[in-house]
Amino acid sequence: MRDISVLLSLLFLLLNLSLLSASSCKDKSPLRMVSGSGRFKIALFADLHYGENAWTDWGPAQDVNSDVVMSTVLDSEKPDFVVYLGDVITANNIAIQNATLYWDKAISPTRKRRIPWASVFGNHDDMYFEWPSEWFSATGIPQVNCPLSSISYSGSEPCTFRGTTRVELMKTEIANNNLAYSINGPRELWPGVSNYVLQLLSSDGTKPALLMYFLDSGGGTYPEIISYAQAQWFEKQSQLINPNSMIPEVIFWHIPSTAYSQVAPKPNSVIAKPCVGSINKESVASQEAEWGIMDILTARPSVKAVFVGHNHGLDWCCPYRSLWLCFARHTGYGGYGSWPRGARIIEVTENPFTLKSWIRMENGSTHSELVMSP
Amino acid sequence: MRDISVLLSLLFLLLNLSLLSASSCKDKSPLRMVSGSGRFKIALFADLHYGENAWTDWGPAQDVNSDVVMSTVLDSEKPDFVVYLGDVITANNIAIQNATLYWDKAISPTRKRRIPWASVFGNHDDMYFEWPSEWFSATGIPQVNCPLSSISYSGSEPCTFRGTTRVELMKTEIANNNLAYSINGPRELWPGVSNYVLQLLSSDGTKPALLMYFLDSGGGTYPEIISYAQAQWFEKQSQLINPNSMIPEVIFWHIPSTAYSQVAPKPNSVIAKPCVGSINKESVASQEAEWGIMDILTARPSVKAVFVGHNHGLDWCCPYRSLWLCFARHTGYGGYGSWPRGARIIEVTENPFTLKSWIRMENGSTHSELVMSP
Numbered sequence: 152m153r154d155i156s157v158l159l160s161l162l163f164l165l166l167n168l169s170l171l172s173a174s175s176c177k178d179k180s181p182l183r184m185v186s187g188s189g190r191f192k193i194a195l196f197a198d199l200h201y202g203e204n205a206w207t208d209w210g211p212a213q214d215v216n217s218d219v220v221m222s223t224v225l226d227s228e229k230p231d232f233v234v235y236l237g238d239v240i241t242a243n244n245i246a247i248q249n250a251t252l253y254w255d256k257a258i259s260p261t262r263k264r265r266i267p268w269a270s271v272f273g274n275h276d277d278m279y280f281e282w283p284s285e286w287f288s289a290t291g292i293p294q295v296n297c298p299l300s301s302i303s304y305s306g307s308e309p310c311t312f313r314g315t316t317r318v319e320l321m322k323t324e325i326a327n328n329n330l331a332y333s334i335n336g337p338r339e340l341w342p343g344v345s346n347y348v349l350q351l352l353s354s355d356g357t358k359p360a361l362l363m364y365f366l367d368s369g370g371g372t373y374p375e376i377i378s379y380a381q382a383q384w385f386e387k388q389s390q391l392i393n394p395n396s397m398i399p400e401v402i403f404w405h406i407p408s409t410a411y412s413q414v415a416p417k418p419n420s421v422i423a424k425p426c427v428g429s430i431n432k433e434s435v436a437s438q439e440a441e442w443g444i445m446d447i448l449t450a451r452p453s454v455k456a457v458f459v460g461h462n463h464g465l466d467w468c469c470p471y472r473s474l475w476l477c478f479a480r481h482t483g484y485g486g487y488g489s490w491p492r493g494a495r496i497i498e499v500t501e502n503p504f505t506l507k508s509w510i511r512m513e514n515g516s517t518h519s520e521l522v523m524s525p
Numbered sequence: 526m527r528d529i530s531v532l533l534s535l536l537f538l539l540l541n542l543s544l545l546s547a548s549s550c551k552d553k554s555p556l557r558m559v560s561g562s563g564r565f566k567i568a569l570f571a572d573l574h575y576g577e578n579a580w581t582d583w584g585p586a587q588d589v590n591s592d593v594v595m596s597t598v599l600d601s602e603k604p605d606f607v608v609y610l611g612d613v614i615t616a617n618n619i620a621i622q623n624a625t626l627y628w629d630k631a632i633s634p635t636r637k638r639r640i641p642w643a644s645v646f647g648n649h650d651d652m653y654f655e656w657p658s659e660w661f662s663a664t665g666i667p668q669v670n671c672p673l674s675s676i677s678y679s680g681s682e683p684c685t686f687r688g689t690t691r692v693e694l695m696k697t698e699i700a701n702n703n704l705a706y707s708i709n710g711p712r713e714l715w716p717g718v719s720n721y722v723l724q725l726l727s728s729d730g731t732k733p734a735l736l737m738y739f740l741d742s743g744g745g746t747y748p749e750i751i752s753y754a755q756a757q758w759f760e761k762q763s764q765l766i767n768p769n770s771m772i773p774e775v776i777f778w779h780i781p782s783t784a785y786s787q788v789a790p791k792p793n794s795v796i797a798k799p800c801v802g803s804i805n806k807e808s809v810a811s812q813e814a815e816w817g818i819m820d821i822l823t824a825r826p827s828v829k830a831v832f833v834g835h836n837h838g839l840d841w842c843c844p845y846r847s848l849w850l851c852f853a854r855h856t857g858y859g860g861y862g863s864w865p866r867g868a869r870i871i872e873v874t875e876n877p878f879t880l881k882s883w884i885r886m887e888n889g890s891t892h893s894e895l896v897m898s899p
Contacts, residue, residue, distance in 0.1 A: 279653050279746070282716065284813055287743075287752035313687060342656070369661075372653070378661035439658055 179332060182267065184354040184501050185231060191351055191361070193497040194230040194511075195403075196221060196261075197460030198238040200275065200485025202245040202253035206283075206293050210244070214256060216484035217492075220513045221260040224482075224494045228511055232332075233261045234363075236460040236479050237273025237405030238486065242314045242371070243281040250315040251323040262330060269332040269363070270324065271345040272317050273405035273460060274370020275486075280312035314372070317344035336367070340381050343367035348388060353501050359398045360501050364389070368406040368438055368459075375406050375438045382443035389451060396453035399504050399524065401497070407459045410445045411435045411476050414469040427521040428467025428478070429510065430490050436462055449473050455506050455524045458495065463488035466495070466510060468521055475523045480510050553706060556641065558728040558875050559605060565725055565735070567871040568604040568885075569777075570595055570635075571834030572612040574649065574859025576619040576627035580657075580667050584618070588630060590858035591866075594887045595634040598856075598868045602885055606706075607635045608737075610834040610853050611647025611779030612860065616688040616745070617655040624689040625697040636704060643706040643737070644698065645719040646691050647779035647834060648744020649860075654686035688746070691718035710741070714755050717741035722762060727875050733772045734875050738763070742780040742812060742833075749780050749812045756817035763825060770827035773878050773898065775871070781833045784819045785809045785850050788843040801895040802841025802852070803884065804864050810836055823847050829880050829898045832869065837862035840869070840884060842895055849897045854884050 184191045199217050204210035225233075240253045254276075261268050286292045321335045321344055336346030344367055351361040364385060369376045393400065412435045414426070422428045448454045449472040456468070456475040463486055468477035480493040493512040499505065506524035509517050558565045573591050578584035599607075614627045628650075635642050660666045695709045695718055710720030718741055725735040738759060743750045767774065786809045788800070796802045822828045823846040830842070830849040837855035844850075854867040867886040873879065880898040883891050 282747040284748045284750065287748060287750045287754075287814070288816055289753045291752075291754060373656040374658045374661060376658065376661045378665075379663045380661075380665060440661070442662055 179267075179329070181352050181356065182232065182332070182349060183352045183356055184360050184499075186354045189354050189501045191232065191499050192228060192230040193232045193234055193499075194224055194228055195234050195236050195458060195460075195479040195495040195497065196224075196257075196482045197236040197479035197495070198273070198463055198481050198486050199235070199257045199483035200238055200241045201257040201483070202250065203241045203485040204244055204283075205253075206246060206295070210485075213484035214253075217257070217482065218260055220482055220484070220492045220494070223513055223515070224496075224511050225260060225264050225266065227515060228494075228496055230266060230496065233266055233268035234365075234403055234458075235268060235270035236403060236458065237271050237368075238275040238460060238483075239270060239273070241275045241278075241485055243275060243278035245314070246280060246312050248312065249319075251320055254320055254324060255327070258324070258328070258331075262328060265330065267330045267332055269349060269365060270321075271365045271403055271405055272320075272367050272371070274368075274375055276320060277314050277317045277371040279314045279372065316372075317342070317367070321345065333365075337384065340367070340378070340384055342373045343369060343378060343381055346381055346384060348392070350392075351499070359393075360504070361499055362389075362393060362398050362400045362453075364400060364402045366402065366404040366444070368404040368408075370406055374440075376440055377404065377408065377438065377442060377444045379442040382447055385444065386447045389453075393453060396451050398453060399455050399499070399506065400451065400453045401455055401506070402448065402457040404457070404459055406461045407435050407437045407476070407478070408445055408457070409437045409441045410471050411459070411469075412437050414471045414476060415465075416467065416469070422467050426467050426469040428465070428519050430464055430466050432464030432488075432490065433462055435465070456508075458497070464490060466493075466519065468508065468519075468523070475521075477508065553641075553703070555726050555730065556606065556706070556723060557726045557730055558734050558873075560728045563728050563875045565606065565873050566602060566604040567606045567608055567873075568598055568602055569608050569610050569832060569834075569853040569869045569871065570598075570631075570856045571610040571853035571869070572647070572837055572855050572860045573609070573631045573857035574612055574615045575631040575857070576624065577615045577859040578618055579627075580620060580669070584859075587858035588627075591631070591856065592634055594856055594858070594866045594868070597887055597889070598870075598885050599634060599638055599640065601889060602868075602870055604640060604870065607640055607642035608739075608777055608832075609642060609644035610777060610832065611645050611742075612649040612834060612857075613644060613647070615649045615652075615859055617649060617652035619688070620654060620686050622686065623693075625694055628694055628698060629701070632698065632702070632705075636702060639704065641704045641706055643723060643739060644695075645739045645777055645779055646694075646741050646745070648742075648749055650694060651688050651691045651745040653688045653746065690746075691716070691741070695719065707739075711758065714741070714752070714758055716747045717743060717752060717755055720755055720758065722766065724766075725873070733767075734878070735873055736763075736767060736772050736774045736827075738774060738776045740776065740778040740818070742778040742782075744780055748814075750814055751778065751782065751812065751816060751818045753816040756821055759818065760821045763827075767827060770825050772827060773829055773873070773880065774825065774827045775829055775880070776822065776831045778831070778833055780835045781809050781811045781850070781852070782819055782831070783811045783815045784845050785833070785843075786811050788845045788850060789839075790841065790843070796841050800841050800843040802839070802893050804838055804840050806838030806862075806864065807836055809839065819845075830882075832871070838864060840867075840893065842882065842893075842897070849895075851882065
């Protein structure tokens with residue numbers, strides 16, 4: 152009887168791995184719980200906004216500050232994995248043809264430390280360039296950004312700075328980094344791109360311990376939405392890989408769904424139990440519409456929490472039906488708001504499964520610790 | 526003495542023509558006051574907004590209605606020239622790779638009647654495509670707009686619908702139409718494109734009778750602005766061609782300058798003298814900033830009037846310092862607002878120079894007649 156159970160569990164694992172392999176890179180080593188501790192720690196870097204006002208002194212200085220935040224968090228927490236939770240760059244500010252340069256800068260503190268990571272897109276990552284109004288004053292368009300000699304009316308315009316597409320950003324990240332676990336998701340979910348699932352194995356590598364779903368919540372060049380097609384894809388995928396909801400699941404995307412607005416503490420009020428967090432300075436800037444993802448998520452007991460960025464002035468977690476809705480913490484010096492920077496940390500354990508989270512600040516302090524599961 | 530005067534005037538004309546030829550097409554026949562009557566009539570087609578919601582029945586039906594408005598105006602007024610005053614198309618609604626198809630439809634009623642025309646850009650003409658939010662619901666992206674087979678993650682994305690640039694729109698208009706007097710303006714005014722001047726000669730062809738300046742007031746892919754560089758270009762150009770302000774000048778662009786807000790009748794109030802018009806249903810949606818063009822224009826006694834579109838619910842003319850600021854009339858069935866459609870008509874005469882305007886409606890009536898000069 153015991154042999155059959157082991158056999159079944161191995162078959163199940165093989166099925167999972169073959170399903171996952173269709174959408175994941177075959178040459179990446181599988182993610183595993185840490186041997187000995189049986190833990191796995193993830194740092195969420197949200198809203199880094201690299202590349203703001205690159206034509207001023209201010210902009211590049213912000214990116215240096217963001218480097219410091221990430222380095223501090225990585226060195227104090229020593230996470231096993233990093234999630235770049237969208238708005239990695241501010242493409243609408245980037246007056247060069249290819250924004251992958253700034254994306255690459257944003258992931259370099261993680262890469263330098265040989266920590267694997269994955270990314271999802273935010274609304275700013277593929278935005279079209281917005282011409283600064285002041286470039287039309289007497290001082291004119293800075294020659295460094297657009298030398299007159301390169302302006303041509305005869306062919307394509309070299310200085311249109313239209314932004315780099317999600318697909319291009321992702322392709323470059325994956326091609327240049329063997330620690331990047333990001334995946335250009337299924338074509339039928341286009342224009343959404345960062346739709347994929349990663350599996351964390353148990354420390355002995357024999358069974359799945361956690362499934363991490365990444366969804367593209369749009370914005371930028373298309374509406375701020377998780378489409379019906381994405382919701383259906385998640386439902387189908389999760390039922391195939393984890394039909395009995397035996398494996399815990401966590402979800403990452405950038406723009407809060409409308410469900411966040413329903414559970415949000417009143418802006419500027421104290422964050423009271425059952426919610427946990429430290430800043431509550433604005434209203435939830437939620438997606439434009441809800442096409443089914445929340446009902447599908449809450450119908451699965453295995454889905455423990457959703458993590459989003461987008462609102463720099465919010466860092467709370469609140470329960471919503473069967474799961475937790477959490478904001479990350481504004482990590483970058485780019486983007487609006489001057490609340491102290493930090494990063495939400497997630498830690499899972501095996502035997503038994505637990506899911507815990509807290510926020511690590513740039514000054515070294517931690518707060519808002521919360522046990523989400525069990 | 527009389528001979529010298531004729532000689533001087535001929536030399537002057539030659540100078541003008543050579544200055545103009547640098548930026549105008551050499552094979553176009555010069556525009557002339559009509560022999561006999563000594564008049565020249567211009568119809569302004571503003572805010573046609575072709576190509577709205579092309580994936581519905583409603584959108585294409587609007588374009589047919591706009592065809593009818595233009596045909597009615599052209600057949601009743603029989604103008605000698607047409608100015609397309611921007612927002613010819615609604616590029617943010619056009620889910621095809623190349624929007625010139627819709628631009629071409631918009632100019633066809635004029636071309637069919639062998640009437641010459643010129644165009645300036647509005648803020649909608651090169652806008653980026655805005656994905657309809659409803660395409661992310663259960664019905665999904667219409668296959669006709671973006672067949673799944675054409676979606677590729679490996680190269681450039683064929684369904685990004687990023688809009689057609691001003692330069693491309695203008696190049697196509699000019700290349701395909703020998704009646705188009707539009708000009709891709711000086712490269713140093715880029716990203717502004719529709720910056721140029723056209724000369725109307727006296728009926729005997731011996732002297733200039735009117736200078737028509739076209740300026741690109743931005744919007745769409747860059748700020749809604751007439752730049753400092755454009756203002757300087759106008760000043761230099763006008764002083765070269767018309768140093769003593771002997772030749773009357775009229776100006777066309779799309780988005781009202783901030784000066785319009787200063788003279789605007791209170792929204793929804795009766796339009797009282799000295800203003801003349803029939804609808805006053807909204808606030809002036811003016812440019813973002815003023816970089817000198819208004820001071821330069823009002824310093825020239827030869828500048829008689831500025832004509833803009835953009836606000837569909839306004840059709841008035843009001844005096845501003847030494848000149849008139851006029852709205853055209855919403856001509857297209859595309860774009861917001863359901864006020865009856867029409868077109869502002871301008872008529873100039875030689876010996877003596879006069880400038881008159883009125884509005885011709887789709888139902889055949891006229892109103893708001895105004896003598897602007899002398």
